[in-house]
Amino acid sequence: MTAFEPATITPQGGHYIGGRLVTDDRHAALTVRRPSDGEAYAQLPVADAAMVDRAVEDARRAWTASDWATQPPRERARVLRRWADLVEADVTTLAPLEAVGSTRPVRDARGWDVPFTAEGLRFFAEYADKLGGEVAATRRDNLGLVLTEPYGVVGAITPWNFPLVMVSWKVGAAMAAGNAIVLKPSELTPFSAVRLAELAVQAGVPAGIFNVVQGDGLTTGDALCRHPRVAKMTFTGSTRTGAAIMSACALSGPKPVTLELGGKSPQLVFDDAPDIEKLAAMIAKAITGNAGQVCVAGSRLIVQEGIAEALQARIAEHFAALRPGATWDEGATLPPIISAPQAGRIDDIVSRAVQAGAELQYGGGRYGPDGGAYYRPTLLRGVDAHNPAVVEEIFGPVLTVQTFRDEEEGIALASHEHYGLAAGVHTADIGRALRAMRAIAAGTVWINRYGRSADFVIPTGGYGQSGIGKDLGRQAVEANLRHKSVLIDFAAPQA
């Protein structure tokens, strides 16, 4: 069943600056395509350095002139909560807008992305008046205070895999802390961010506090990083881009950066793991949800020899049961890859993996409806730690399998040479689970489950090349505050 007619959704490409849509046909435009069928459905302007400057200056003016940073924090919380309510109430507009040009099935956009975005904004709103400073231990006739203050204008750059949710994590944390935002969403999924900004203004966020500049990374993203009035950058995307952003920020500033980057997360399964049927379903979902285009996708199965064959066979059955289809097709269970080039990249890594000795147990290659970039869920076994499919983030539905004999070997295989975003450990032995948890170098470890919950209070972020700093949790709000030290001398004057 078709949930909506994709041709009816024709968003206007524009920036959102100073509380209004700014169209711009003087500059280069990008053609934006629907990954579900490959059709072009919109044009997107590319903000050059002058347009980025206009957005940042507007944000700075709004931050200085409005009371966003200076009002009683509970007032700010009230506006953010109202914004969350408007987002939730806008689901009939937001869900198809999100789904049409992304990899998010509209069913999920309605049931998860939009409500999760709203609830995330509420979570951050609650921190608006809860992160005060400290009184420092000083001599008795002095008072030492450590105050928290917002940075001013925060720049944010986001990826395409969960467009709305990724934006809400960045802007929610930064705005609850009292900052203004200039956001550059991914040029592949640019439109829901503008709707979010419009709703913010309707909720009472002062015009100019939340701005969106559209464009690609090399022109618009780079100009945002280098702008001297952007006091802090926050980024989610690939490790390679994160490094480029960090270096652009350093060369032009420097300024602090938060980086949420790529992953290559293990699913470490011992032969005493409870309920193999449930586990197989969980592991299959963790690599095929959003067609594997999830930073914390469980992409490396590391399984003890005794149950390896049985577990792989069941996972392959789950893979075979998936039906690829458009994000507006209510019956589809596997969404597309974001673009044809990205599907080609996945296929290239799978080919190189096979050349390097991997055995294709299931899948490989594109399939599904014409025009779309669907990739068959794929199981590669017989891989070693140097195989390209183990070393590189694939960002598609490709699971590698490595087997081990004992706990020591399993734990050693679980940590990755470069990445450390998340890990799953599956065993009935709590001591073994905790030993593995301690030993694995990753920012998140899930035991006998896999994937994020609705516990926004648990921060997310990586070790090693998976990133610096955290999204979500108190830590995300704290990262958007700087500290001012105050020392007051009230010693009585000497007679």
Ligand code: NAD
């Ligand atoms: P990407 O790095 O290609 O692009 C991300 C954003 O950066 C886009 O908006 C892009 O336009 C911009 N960009 C590209 N080059 C730039 C430059 N030189 N300067 C400034 N901006 C630039 O990533 P993607 O393909 O959009 O997303 C997939 C990646 O994101 C994966 O690696 C995935 O693991 C990662 N990711 C991480 C998390 C996390 O929480 N750790 C969450 C989601 C996605």
